[in-house]
Amino acid sequence: MKFIKFILISLLTIILVTCSTVPLTGRRQFTAIPSSQMLSLGRDSYKQALSEFKLSTNQKYVSSVKEVGSNITAAVDKYFREHNQSSILAGYVWEFNVLLSDELNAWCMPGGKIAFYEGIMPICADDHGIAVVMSHEIAHAVADHGNERLSQQLAVQLGGVALEVALAQEPETTRNLAMGAFGVGSVLGILLPYSRKHESEADELGLYFMAMAGYNPFQAVNFWQRMKGMSKENPPEFLSTHPATQTRINNLNSKMNKALLYYNQSQKK
Helix, strand or coil: CHHHHHHHHHHHHHHHHCEEECCCCCCEEECCCCHHHHHHHHHHHHHHHHHCCCECCCHHHHHHHHHHHHHHHHHHHHHHHHCCCHHHHCCCCCEEEEECCCCCCEEEECCCEEEEEHHHHHHHCCHHHHHHHHHHHHHHHHCCHHHHHHHHHHHHHCCCCCHHHHHHHCHHHHHHHHHHHCCCHHHHCCCCCCCHHHHHHHHHHHHHHHHHCCCCCHHHHHHHHHHHHHCCCCCCHHHCCCCCHHHHHHHHHHCHHHHHHHHHHHHCC
16 A cells, blocks of 8 residues: 555656646646757657658748748747746747648647648638637647647557657657647648647637737637638548537637737737
């Protein structure tokens, strides 16, 4: 009994030590991988993903994604700096690319490495639509969802070993799990759909982030209405998640008043 009690206390200690808090929402999460390792893995995974695709030559798409991305990340950086939380983005180097693919998808690696596929651009329609997708993906990274999911997958599939051990002993499996955890399922045939909890959280944070940058948060509802129309038969990669589209629209509307506070503040500057 004493030994079992010791094990339980040890496990509880590990969980408490490896718990972190998601900014703005306050949700507690289990993130077992050190941030330095996640940043390194994010950089390597981004290079690998880019090697699997050609970069878009559509200059309108490229310039719009880079401009919107720069605007939103500047606002996010400013928010955390003003709230003495710059450590959340320590080591982030924002980068934006558009990839030559018809898939309706976008993703953001740990450390701020972002990619849009050409296929999602017509659904975005304009800079406001790009801002919806951009802020949603940035939210996944800022909320450390990749760490949370990869920590869970390492525990389930590789017995909970540390990331460096997993990379040494099972490098291909581990890198595949990482890419799947970051939402890049089309590259290696693996996708770990974000949970309802993660998607709802990214929707909420994304709504605030785009509003901070001066993009009208009501455009998020318009974007998901357009996406809803595209997903009646075969849901695109970007929608391989649990929440029904109408449910997430309802959730966005429920957060709109708070988002408008950020938006109105951005309009005064």
